[in-house]
Amino acid sequence: MDTRIILIILVLGGTNFIIRFLPAVFLNKFTLPKVVEEWLSYVPVATMAAIVMPELLKGGGQTVYLSWSNLNLLSAVPTILVAAKTKSLGFSLATGMGTMALLRIFIQ
Amino acid sequence: MFAYQFKTGMKKALPIGxxxxxxxxxxxxIAENAGFTPLQIGLMSVLLFSGSGQFIAVALISAGAGFWTVVFTILLVNSRYALFSATLSQYVKKMPSWLTALICQGLTDETFVVSTAHFRENKPDPRFWLSLNITSHIVWISSTILGAVAGNFIPNLDSLGLNFALPAMFIALFFMTAANVKAVCCGIIAGVISLVLIHWGLSDANVILATILAATAGVVFNKWIPG
Structure with a gap:
């Protein structure tokens, strides 16, 4: 069992290194076509939204849980305002975690 | 100069940490409770360095999933790194491959967004880049090992709002990458597609599929909508 887990971890590390490294090192020999560059420019913002939107909306066993008990959604409101205004990782984290901590005290 | 770049990298890694x-x-x-040793947990953090990827890997392994199921699921979940890596190709043109390899091992959602945001105003400096990535990586490795070793002595983390750390981080990353109104729209499209895919039970492939579809929609709309 132990060697199997170590083996899985090694293979996970190796395969993930390949997808992190190969595109950067192979594509740097070419100039990418404009349309590919434009497509790639949308990738980060799309990825972040695709990860976070379901996280904020889910709850109560549902994909979309619009309720005052959805603390993630409530905490997201001030976090979004601060993040949009400051574009700062630190301020957004502090706002989000602070709001969540307060909500947990008052709502639960 | 070395010290300056190094310090800037560490400073920018602070909020990531x-x-x-x-x-x-x-x-x-969680991993310790699932039966992983601190050594295995540390090794995973060094080699895989992926929050969502590691949580899913531990869940799958402890549920008894097959070897290749685990490997391919994590590759699918992390396939966005390949797209980020493609974007990085323009920044690593003048760097030797070993340096690119070292930098790429530290590629995560957070380090990617923070470094590329920095390079909009500064030249891509490998000292800054390595310092940012390695500092973030060290925080990740040490905190996972600390959790494994001291987990039972840590009070309920959720009451401190820590369960919202990840969503808060991604909200910030969203606004850091949303350069203009079109990008915001593209993000919203991605979010909605992602929700629909999860609703259909595609919770491993939702991020990569939503990203590919929304980025394509962004390019298509940009052709039609001027300005």
Whole structure:
């Protein structure tokens, strides 16, 4: 069992290194076509939204849980305002975690 | 100059570390309870260095999933790194491959966004880049090991709002990458597609599929909508 887990971890590390490294090192020999560059420019913002939107909306066993008990959604409101205004990782984290901590005290 | 770049990298890694620390602790606790040793947990954090990827890997392995199921699921979940890596190709043109390899091992959602945001105003400096990535990586590795070793002594982390660290981080990353109104629209499209895919039960492939579809929609709309 132990060697199997170590083996899985090694293979996970190796395969993930390949997808992190190969595109950067192979594509740097070419100039990418404009349309590919434009497509790639949308990738980060799309990825972040695709990860976070379901996280904020889910709850109560549902994909979309619009309720005052959805603390993630409530905490997201001030976090979004601060993040949009400051574009700062630190301020957004502090706002989000602070709001969540307060909500947990008052709502639960 | 070396010290300046190095310090800037560490400074920029600080908020990333603030987010990684609670997440890493939580991961350590969960993985330890699932039967992983601190050594295995540390090794995973060194080699895989992926929050969502590691949580899913531990869940799958402890549920008894097959070897290749685990490997391919994590590749699918992390396939966005390949797209980020393609974007990085323009920044690593003048760097030797070993340096690119070292930098790419530290590629995560957070380090990617923070470094590329920095390079909009500064030249891509490998000292800054390595310092940013390695500092973030060290925080991740040490917090996961700490969670594994000291997990049972840590009070309920959720009451401190730590369970919102990850969503808060991604909200910030969203606004850091949303350069204009079109990008915001593209993000919203991605979010909605992602929700629909999860609703259909595609919770491993939702991020990569939503990203590919929304980025394509962005390019298509940009052709039609001027300005």
């Amino acid at each position: 603030m987010g990684y620390f609670p997440l890493g602790l939580a991961f350590g606790v």
